[in-house]
Amino acid sequence: MIYLERPPAPAFLLADNNKWLLEIEQAKTHYANGIVDSFKFNHYSDSLVKDELKKVFPKCAYCESSYGAVFDGDVEHFRPKGQVNEKSPKAPGYYWLANDWDNLFLACQHCNQRRRHLLDGANKPESLGKLDQFPLKSERYRLKAPTGNFAREEEARLLLNPCKDDPKVHLAYEPEEAVVVALTVMGAESVKVFALQRPLLVQERKKRLYEVSLQLKRVKRALERMNRHPTDPTDKDEFEEEFAVLLGYTDTNASYAGMCRFFIRKFLKDNNLLPQKIIE
Incomplete structure (x- = not known):
């Protein structure tokens, strides 16, 4: 993982009454009415958005694997939009950030989704990959609504954000087998959640x-x-x-x-x- 400078949000995401902003307002109304079913988002992976993300993330934002020749990349929500694995109850997630430019990444399927991997030395495959994980130092800092204290949650965040953090402070590498060595708690949690030790x-x-x-x-x-x-x-x-x-x-x-x-x-x-x- 390396630091990547994210440019400002493209103009179409900031335009008045655009479909991305309107969809977020619909999601807010959905959850304000007490509906427990997940809101269906349709626009975060729009080709306009994805084309802009490709300019920032020509390879997986997390593991740095190249995917262009065989795969377009998953539009990944850094803060999960539907539900959060560590949160109780798990849903809703960070629905108000579903179309937020700073919350969108391009990632490979193995980092973004849950896949079965047999790690070196293990006896059975393990389900690895980010999906709806977003661990914090303490659940008491978890944002429950758009009006929460975002800065405080950021301080409690345990996953490396390659557009905000300097990964080299948190990650080193073993010189014989190319295994990632975590230097910090954030590094260790990121290696685990993004499955950065998967064998292939x-x-x-x-x-x-x-x-x-x-x-x-x-x-x-x-x-x-x-x-x-x-x-x-x-x-x-x-x-x-x-x-x-x-x-x-x-x-x-x-x-x-x-x-x-x-x-x-x-x-x-x-x-x-x-x-x-x-x-x-």
């Missing part, structure tokens, strides 16, 4: 780690040659070419950039290269 995902991260490791060796060799012959333009050019390839793994749109940045930052520091902020 770990396998894909490990493949990318292998690629990065090979490129780190190429950069290291090119750096050593350049240091031996500091006036040789050929060695300098070779180093710059290899280094540019390495930085490509840290690109915002690259799969598993968070993990790649973690190991490349360490490499830069160990070799007194460019300031680490280049891949923050």
Whole structure:
């Protein structure tokens, strides 16, 4: 997971009397009348909304897997719209945020939905994935209505929001198997809820780690040659070419950039290269 800067809401979501705002007003009326059945939302996954989200999330917002070639991505509600697993009673959820730009992400099905996964060392498959989970430090801070104290709930939030939090503060990576290592309580809860240790995902991260490791060796060799012959333009050019390839793994749109940045930052520091902020 990496930090992603979310642009302001598109104009069509802010226009007066647009269908997204009208739908929220209908949901508010629905629940104000004491109806317990979940309100049916239809517009959050509208193609206009999804096209804007694709610009922000070209890969899964949580696990960073690329899905463009085979799947369009799920429009995911960070705060669940229908019901909340940790809340009692579970419904209603954060219905007033169902069409809120800041509450919408694009995620892969494995992070967003509940799927069966057999974790390493486990004897039986486990149901993993976010779905309607939204854990807090304490349920007493849970918002029950649009008029609640949002700032207070934000302080109690246990899931990382990649558009508000800096994931590198909360997540590290094991250098052999590419397993995520939680550094904080928020990191641990996010790894669990988003199923970031599911086996096939770990396998894909490990493949990318292998690629990065090979490129780190190429950069290291090119750096050593350049240091031996500091006036040789050929060695300098070779180093710059290899280094540019390495930085490509840290690109915002690259799969598993968070993990790649973690190991490349360490490499830069160990070799007194460019300031680490280049891949923050």
